[in-house]
Amino acid sequence: MAGTKLDSRKDIYRGELFVFVGDQPIAFASTATLEVTTEEIDISNKMMGDWAGSLPGKKSYTVSSESLITRKEGAMSYDTLLAKQIASETLTFFFGSAKAEDKDNFGGTFEKDTDQMSYTGEVMITSLSVTSEAGQIAKCSSSFKGIGGLSQVQGTASGTEEEEESPDPIV
Numbered sequence: 543m544a545g546t547k548l549d550s551r552k553d554i555y556r557g558e559l560f561v562f563v564g565d566q567p568i569a570f571a572s573t574a575t576l577e578v579t580t581e582e583i584d585i586s587n588k589m590m591g592d593w594a595g596s597l598p599g600k601k602s603y604t605v606s607s608e609s610l611i612t613r614k615e616g617a618m619s620y621d622t623l624l625a626k627q628i629a630s631e632t633l634t635f636f637f638g639s640a641k642a643e644d645k646d647n648f649g650g651t652f653e654k655d656t657d658q659m660s661y662t663g664e665v666m667i668t669s670l671s672v673t674s675e676a677g678q679i680a681k682c683s684s685s686f687k688g689i690g691g692l693s694q695v696q697g698t699a700s701g702t703e704e705e706e707e708s709p710d711p712i713v
Contacts, residue, residue, distance in 0.1 A: 560652065561607045562618075562636035563665075567652045568684065569617035570610040576637045576661060578603045578692065603688040605635055605665055611672065611680035620672060620682040627667040632689055637661040638697075657699040664689045 560567045561574045568574075581599035612619045626633065638660025640652040654660070665686035674680040 557639050557658070559638060560636075560640045561605055562638075562640075562654055563623070563633050564618070565654070566618040567640060568607045568609050568623075569612050569614065569619045570649075571607045572610065572681075573606075573608040574637065575606045576603065577606075601692075603663065603692045604668075605637060605686040605688070607684050609682050609684070611682055620670060620684075623667060623682075623684055624670055627670060630666075632664055632666050633686070635663060635665050635686065638695075656695070656697060658697045659699075660695045660697065661692055662695060663692045 559574045561571060562568075578601065580601050582596040583599040585595040585597055586593075587595070609620075613621065636654050639655040639658040641655045642650045642652050644650045665688055667684065668687045669683070669685040671683045672680060673683070
């Protein structure tokens with residue numbers, strides 16, 4: 543059986559992944575992380591001898607982002623996220639590529655790129671923190687815990703005619 547040929551010049555994803563909360567990207571983000579985990583169910587028993595055994599259990603996901611602090615009104619900033627956390631709001635999220643308009647070397651207008659594969663779900667804010675060092679730009683760390691399933695959206699750039707969303711969440 544022939545394996546799949548992989549070419550580092552063409553087959554590696556070259557893009558910037560963003561975390562959108564609602565319809566807005568987290569402002570001035572420098573990192574975006576999506577982590578999916580599966581709990582283990584121990585099935586070790588005497589018939590397995592000296593070997594442990596496990597089966598996959600519940601799945602969960604977390605989303606996090608590091609960003610620079612802004613006070614720009616209307617941006618998904620630390621202050622906006624903090625108000626939502628205090629109000630105990632749950633939020634929809636999108637983890638994927640962004641389309642940029644009016645882009646220059648310092649920013650632009652960013653929207654979800656639904657032509658590319660992405661991940662969506664509902665989250666709650668679990669932690670927000672601010673770091674301020676002498677002579678540096680203040681930074682924010684935000685962490686979110688998934689509520690329910692995570693959906694993988696194929697997008698239209700993968701060769702399909704229209705956007706295909708998983709009928710059931712993947713986790």
